[in-house]
Amino acid sequence: MSEEMTKPQRSLNPKMIVGAVLVVLAVVFVLQNTEKRKIDVFFWHLSMPAWIWLLVLLAVGIVIGSIFPWLRPRKKKD
Numbered sequence: 897m898s899e900e901m902t903k904p905q906r907s908l909n910p911k912m913i914v915g916a917v918l919v920v921l922a923v924v925f926v927l928q929n930t931e932k933r934k935i936d937v938f939f940w941h942l943s944m945p946a947w948i949w950l951l952v953l954l955a956v957g958i959v960i961g962s963i964f965p966w967l968r969p970r971k972k973k974d
Contacts, residue, residue, distance in 0.1 A: 929946040
């Protein structure tokens, strides 16, 4: 068979390496933060693992960032 017909070989690019490192760090973070934490908000008392609280805060930040786009830096037009 000619080389053109064979499957192309994938090489590791910087994005894949950074992605793999971030996944490993996320897994280590989750495994180290499994203890339950208590949060009091007004009259609610909630208890969840610490990593879930941080995931909730990340989601809230993403929602706030999408609701208020004027808080993002504007791109300069040349």
